[in-house]
Structures are given as structure tokens and as C-alpha cells.
Amino acid sequence: MIKRLIYTVLGMVIIFSSVVQAQDAEVGSQSLPMELKLPRSLEKAVRKIQYNLLGSEKGASRIEVLDENCLHIQFNFSPGQTVRQDDWQVVVTPGFTPSFHWAPHLTPTGSHIIDQHVFRSPALIVADDRQVITLIPDLDIMKKGTPVRWYLDLDAENNRLVLGMSNSRVDDHVLFVRKPGAEYPAGEVEIGFFLMVHSDEASLKNPFRRPLDFLWNRWGHDLYQAGNPVDADLERYVEHTYNWAFNSWADNVWQEFELDGKKVGSPVFIVNVTQSPNYPGEVNEREFRSVWNQAWFSSLRSAGGLYRYARRTGNTALMEKALLTKELALSFPKVEGFFYGLIGTEMHEVEIDGRKYNRSKGWDTYYWGNSNRNPYTWNAAESPFHILDMSWTALLMLRWYDELEKDERLLHYAEQYAGSLLGIQSENGFFPGWLDLRTLQPMAHLNESPETSMSATFLLKLYELTGKQEYKEAGLKAIDAVIRDIIPTGRWEDFETYWSCSRYGSDHLVGKKVIRNNMYKQNNFSMFWTAEALFECYRLTSDRRYLDQGQRTLDELLMTQASWQPPYMYVNVLGGFGVLNADAEWNDSRQSLFSELILQYGKLLDSDEYNGRGWAALKASFVMMYSPLNPVTKAQWEKVYPFFGEEDYGFMMENYGHGGRTSPEGEGMGEFTIYDWGNGAAAEAYNRILDKFGKIE
Known part of the structure; x- marks a missing residue:
């Protein structure tokens, strides 16, 4: 469990502008040169979080502590010109070896991804008998529209939870694979996610309850009250x-x-x-x-x-x-x-x-x-x-x-x-x-x-x-x-x-x-x-x-x-x-x-x-x-x-x-x-x- 963090100056918002070089990670053909500096309280649950440059830009990272169990992590890039980059990703590596994995879609090979098309209640969940980690994409960012499609990937063999951006194509009926040709226009590019860690008995018995509660209360409830999906008799x-x-x-x-x-x-x-x-x-x-x-x-x-x-x-x-x-x-x-x-x-x-x-x-x-x-x-x-x-x-x-x-x-x-x-x-x-x-x-x-x-x-x-x-x-x-x-x-x-x-x-x-x-x-x-x-x-x-x-x-x-x-x-x-x-x-x-x-x-x-x-x-x-x-x-x-x-x-x-x-x-x-x-x-x-x-x- 993430201990409650108290910072006298920043309160519950912590900005980590520093990064460390991380040359040891490979996902597909993409190296991940940047690594976030994380709170010490995360060390047992999360070994590291690494991410790509966008073009040659390091960008800015921001971590906000929402409560003792949930972080919001966001990346912002400001390319001055169009960037052509087939794949961008951030990878969360748990600090333990999960025995349970859940994702909304299958990715049987490293070429497959979970395209945003199937982001219904999007999450990646991994757990052992002591803790549960959940990654949920920031749907508020997605609601504004994104220059390149987002995706998820769950690589259980290499113990990685991935959020990324890439073009994709439909394969079989229906899986998704990466497709080259992604372009980011000059301007603001942002991507983010929520990372939750729980170790209570209820979460270990039912790893789906807290993500569902989070998704509904943050997005679904108010949308339903506003008349979606229908408001006619x-x-x-x-x-x-x-x-x-x-x-x-x-x-x-x-x-x-x-x-x-x-x-x-x-x-x-x-x-x-x-x-x-x-x-x-x-x-x-x-x-x-x-x-x-x-x-x-x-x-x-x-x-x-x-x-x-x-x-x-x-x-x-x-x-x-x-x-x-x-x-x-x-x-x-x-x-x-x-x-x-x-x-x-x-x-x-x-x-x-x-x-x-x-x-x-x-x-x-x-x-x-x-x-x-x-x-x-x-x-x-x-x-x-x-x-x-x-x-x-x-x-x-x-x-x-x-x-x-x-x-x-x-x-x-x-x-x-x-x-x-x-x-x-x-x-x-x-x-x-x-x-x-x-x-x-x-x-x-x-x-x-x-x-x-x-x-x-x-x-x-x-x-x-x-x-x-x-x-x-x-x-x-x-x-x-x-x-x-x-x-x-x-x-x-x-x-x-x-x-x-x-x-x-x-x-x-x-x-x-x-x-x-x-x-x-x-x-x-x-x-x-x-x-x-x-x-x-x-x-x-x-x-x-x-x-x-x-x-x-x-x-x-x-x-x-x-x-x-x-x-x-x-x-x-x-x-x-x-x-x-x-x-x-x-x-x-x-x-x-x-x-x-x-x-x-x-x-x-x-x-x-x-x-x-x-x-x-x-x-x-x-x-x-x-x-x-x-x-x-x-x-x-x-x-x-x-x-x-x-x-x-x-x-x-x-x-x-x-x-x-x-x-x-x-x-x-x-x-x-x-x-x-x-x-x-x-x-x-x-x-x-x-x-x-x-x-x-």
C-alpha cells in the first residue's frame, strides 16, 4: 500500500522534473531512455517507470498524489514542428512477479496492441497474493482528442504494463497490430494515466472492484445523470x-x-x-x-x-x-x-x-x-x-x-x-x-x-x-x-x-x-x-x-x-x-x-x-x-x-x-x-x- 505522503510546500501535488537515464529496457524495437523518479513508498510495488522521448524532446513529467493508494502521472511534450514517430510508450515494471493478469484485450505477440477502440473500461491489472497494481489511462485527456491513437499492452512474460501511442490496423477478427506512420503536429501533446496500488484483503479477493468504482465515479456517474446513453421514455x-x-x-x-x-x-x-x-x-x-x-x-x-x-x-x-x-x-x-x-x-x-x-x-x-x-x-x-x-x-x-x-x-x-x-x-x-x-x-x-x-x-x-x-x-x-x-x-x-x-x-x-x-x-x-x-x-x-x-x-x-x-x-x-x-x-x-x-x-x-x-x-x-x-x-x-x-x-x-x-x-x-x-x-x-x-x- 502507498503510505500517505505529506509535503509541506506542495501538499498532495508533487512535481518530478528530474529523470534518470535508463538504457537497459527494450520493448519491441523501442528503447526507453527516460525513467521517472518515484516516491520511496512506491519502491516495493513498482520497480520503475520508463518512457520514450517524443522525437528528440524529453518533455515534462508530473506526478500527483490523489490519495494514499492512487497516483496520477502525466507527460507533456511541446514539439515545435511535426514529429514522425511510429511508437511512443511508457512502461510500468512492477516490483514483484504477478501471478494474476488482466487486460481488456489480447496481445499474443509483441506486434499486437490493445487499440483505444476497445477502451470500454480500460485498465491493466496485475497482482500476487500481497498487492494489486492497476493502470487506468487518463480518459479526461482522451476526451479532448489525441493526435495519435492510444493503446495498452500487458506483457506478462517480461512483467510490463504499457500505455502508448501508435497507429494500428485490425488483424484477424478482431485483434490489433501496430502500424507505422504516426505523426504529431506542432503544439501540445499530452498523455497520462492513474496508477493504483492496493494490498487490502478485499482488493486481493476482487481486483476489479476498485477500478470499476474509480471509473464509474470519475466518468460514468455524471455522464449518466446528463442523459447518456438515452434520456427518452x-x-x-x-x-x-x-x-x-x-x-x-x-x-x-x-x-x-x-x-x-x-x-x-x-x-x-x-x-x-x-x-x-x-x-x-x-x-x-x-x-x-x-x-x-x-x-x-x-x-x-x-x-x-x-x-x-x-x-x-x-x-x-x-x-x-x-x-x-x-x-x-x-x-x-x-x-x-x-x-x-x-x-x-x-x-x-x-x-x-x-x-x-x-x-x-x-x-x-x-x-x-x-x-x-x-x-x-x-x-x-x-x-x-x-x-x-x-x-x-x-x-x-x-x-x-x-x-x-x-x-x-x-x-x-x-x-x-x-x-x-x-x-x-x-x-x-x-x-x-x-x-x-x-x-x-x-x-x-x-x-x-x-x-x-x-x-x-x-x-x-x-x-x-x-x-x-x-x-x-x-x-x-x-x-x-x-x-x-x-x-x-x-x-x-x-x-x-x-x-x-x-x-x-x-x-x-x-x-x-x-x-x-x-x-x-x-x-x-x-x-x-x-x-x-x-x-x-x-x-x-x-x-x-x-x-x-x-x-x-x-x-x-x-x-x-x-x-x-x-x-x-x-x-x-x-x-x-x-x-x-x-x-x-x-x-x-x-x-x-x-x-x-x-x-x-x-x-x-x-x-x-x-x-x-x-x-x-x-x-x-x-x-x-x-x-x-x-x-x-x-x-x-x-x-x-x-x-x-x-x-x-x-x-x-x-x-x-x-x-x-x-x-x-x-x-x-x-x-x-x-x-x-x-x-x-x-x-x-x-x-x-x-x-x-x-x-x-
Whole structure:
């Protein structure tokens, strides 16, 4: 811990204008000739801080003691002419060998950097069993705009925390690598960071809590109070959503058909801009026409929100649609208790005026399948049963039964599945990832992963409704496995980590850390499932261990939430979430799913920060909607799709900046809407939270 420093002349501000020569350090090809003179109280925690010249200029350094645990360090340069320098960096070398490392993005080689594009809650954190060091870039400087992009890097092998400036380019999907050509115009160049050192027991158990508190209280809180991410009545966004899905875009969104003589229906999985009633060309369907009940795209989840809205407003037409989607979910066939995750149609190409377009053959060609986001096949009809997807759908059935209507078929369907699920739990507590379609045997991947947390939550809910102890025992055994084997090392590997759009590492990293970062490739989805399961464990057992582990996991999740508004993001982003430490999204639709859990922890722990973050997450869920309620976002949409009009109000991309870049001209806006992972999901979250928490704050 940094001892409190008292200086009779300067008080709590110390200016270190002296530097010492340091010729022994190399990072990449850049030598670091300058070394800061640090307070003695830092010597045990920090061995040295070194930095580059800018051109030939040494510049000025300034250290301010904010409190006994936090320093602010700033560098100022005043080049008299343009400086061309590919890389500038400051390197903090800890005075100990950390066993724990965390960074917002992976940098598997010395050429990779953590570009400012993914500075959502930017920090570098390292720790051993005695102390924690956290480096946070000075976002106040960044808010003013910088001549060259900032970056972070965590080099665990060489024990270095790096803040730098460099151009970059996107590599793979999505990592960043240095790019030559950075230029600094004549004038003022400043860069700085906060350095925190803590050794208290709470920080050692949860290294994310203090950085999150710092980020929210310094930047997020006031920004939220000022109306970011949105300040309009959320009810109006919900009205846009349902008008879009069931009126203006209904011909392409709403699907209604018969299965064995029973009428069912649901909004379709995905539509794109070519299906707008204002699009001047031919429709070209982006993916196979289908309806999903999967961990992302859950028609049953969205229908629950529609049910709540229809009940509140007395809208019988929308209530009928919600019930048709429930009937569809109950129609998914079972194989020894396990069941499919989607229903799709056959597709074909049609040629019009010499161009080919992707079209569905219609619901008469339907087939049952499973999510094709898996390690085995891209063919949904051949994809294996996914335990995560089934446990999520069964949990939603139980919540519908408990909170909406006592349809005994829902409870029966879920309990049939539970019987099969208990039979495949391993001795160590985990549930397997996938089951072979024919043999129903576990397959090769993610058989000891945090996907197990979802099954734990499902079983605990089933115990709550039935009182059967075997469900509780299996659920607690499952979450104890996750506490033991996943949380301590941050092994947040799930289907999305490797088998969605970001496939980096799927051929060599599964189950292994990136050595240079001492981190796994991580996805925040499994952090959410685990934080939720631990919340339920605490609620049912009152065992404080579950609450402590749940808060730590929630806080790791919140490190992927935007705590500020970068000037290079051209829509509002406060409260929105990223996804992976190897992808680039902002405002990802998962924030609508996360928001209630954050609020639940906020209520339980009486935390203003959690409450603010939870409400911001809910509101961020509507930022990407094309609507006059979002004038800044609307302008971005119209730069990309000038044919958009009133009939398109409600269209909403699932995220922003997915490719690693944004621009004032609309780069980063996307071209599709997934109702169940976009506007419909956001509307569901609003309706659910309104029912449970009352007035939206």
C-alpha cells in the first residue's frame, strides 16, 4: 500500500522534473531512455517507470498524489514542428512477479496492441497474493482528442504494463497490430494515466472492484445523470419495436404456420436492410429463415416480454402472438428428454435480372436443428444438441410458468429435460458442452466450462418450484465446480469464445492461456451465467461464499461495460457492453440480458454504482435503434442507408463498431436486425424490469 505522503510546500501535488537515464529496457524495437523518479513508498510495488522521448524532446513529467493508494502521472511534450514517430510508450515494471493478469484485450505477440477502440473500461491489472497494481489511462485527456491513437499492452512474460501511442490496423477478427506512420503536429501533446496500488484483503479477493468504482465515479456517474446513453421514455422505444415487428416490417419479420395441425408463430431469426419496405432493390435474405431458442437468439424470451407488454396494455392481438411463440417452443421435439434448438426452412437461390438472391422455400420445408455456432459443423440440421441452449430454454419455461401463467406443460417439458440432464452430470460437477445427435454421448469440447453455470441456475429454479432436493444438490455441485476451476483463473470459455465470428484461437487456444498475457481468451457471456447462478445460490442458501464469488464475477463482467463516452464513438455508448477480449463490439445486445442482474446485485448490496450501471445497461439496449428518439444514431443510419424512413423506425443492429473501427460517416453501423438479440430482446428486458422494479430510473 502507498503510505500517505505529506509535503509541506506542495501538499498532495508533487512535481518530478528530474529523470534518470535508463538504457537497459527494450520493448519491441523501442528503447526507453527516460525513467521517472518515484516516491520511496512506491519502491516495493513498482520497480520503475520508463518512457520514450517524443522525437528528440524529453518533455515534462508530473506526478500527483490523489490519495494514499492512487497516483496520477502525466507527460507533456511541446514539439515545435511535426514529429514522425511510429511508437511512443511508457512502461510500468512492477516490483514483484504477478501471478494474476488482466487486460481488456489480447496481445499474443509483441506486434499486437490493445487499440483505444476497445477502451470500454480500460485498465491493466496485475497482482500476487500481497498487492494489486492497476493502470487506468487518463480518459479526461482522451476526451479532448489525441493526435495519435492510444493503446495498452500487458506483457506478462517480461512483467510490463504499457500505455502508448501508435497507429494500428485490425488483424484477424478482431485483434490489433501496430502500424507505422504516426505523426504529431506542432503544439501540445499530452498523455497520462492513474496508477493504483492496493494490498487490502478485499482488493486481493476482487481486483476489479476498485477500478470499476474509480471509473464509474470519475466518468460514468455524471455522464449518466446528463442523459447518456438515452434520456427518452423507454416505453416509446418498445412501441417502435412492436410496430416495426408486427406492422411496418411484418411481412418479413412475423412468421406464422402450422405444425401437425397446430398454429404457431414467431418473429424470424434475422432480417437485413434489403427487407425494408423502403429498400429500392430485391430482397436478399442474409441467413436461412428460421426461429431459434438458443442462448443468444431466444424467441421464447422475447415472447415473454411481449406477453408482459400485451398484459399491461390490454393488447389482445399481441397477446395472441406471444402465445403462438410459446406454442412453438412447446412443439420442439425431444429425444430422450433432450430437445432441438431451432426450426429452419430450406433455402435456394433465385436469379432476377442476372443477379442471384438468397430466398426461403417456405415453412412447408421446415426441419429441426440446433445452433450452428459450434466446433463441429456449420449445418444447423446436423449440429449437435447443446446443453447450454436447452438449459436456457428450459429455465425460460420455468420463469414463464412462475411469473406469467401456470401452464403445466411448461413445467412438465422442463422437468423431463432435467431428468436427462442429471444423468449426464460428471463426478466433478460439470455438465458437458454438446451431445451427439444419434448417441446422445458427450462430444469433445467444453465439457468442463462455465456453460455449466446455466444448468445450475435452471436446476435451482426447478428445485424452487418443485421442492425436489436432487435438483438443488446437482445445481450446487455444478456451481461449486465453476468456483473451483473457472473463476480463479478467468477461464471464461464458451461456444461464443471460439465458434462465433471471432475464431482466433479455436485451433490452438481452447483450454490454454495466451502465454504473453497469462490470460485465457474470454467471453463475458459465461461471466454473466456464472454471476447469475451465484446470485441464485446465495438467495436460496444465504451462504456468503456464493455472494462474494458472485460479486467478483459480476465485477469482471462489468470490466467489459463502457464507463465513459469516447470522442471517437459516434453514437452514445455509456452502459453498453463489449463481448470478448478478441473482438470489438460496443453496445452489444447482451446488455439487455445483463441489466436486471446488475440491478439485482445493486438492490441486494445497496450499491448506487451497480444501480447506475444496471439502468445504463438497460438504456444502452435501445441506443442502436433507428428512431427520432435517437437523433445522433439516426443520422449515422441515414448516412449508410439513405432510403431509411418512418417505416423503418425500430430497426436496430445488435451492436456497434464490430469490425474494430468507427467513423463520422457511419462505419460500424451494420446491416441487419435480430429481433431476439436486438430490439425484441431490449423490449423484453424493459417489460421484465418494469414488472419487477417499477419505474425506470
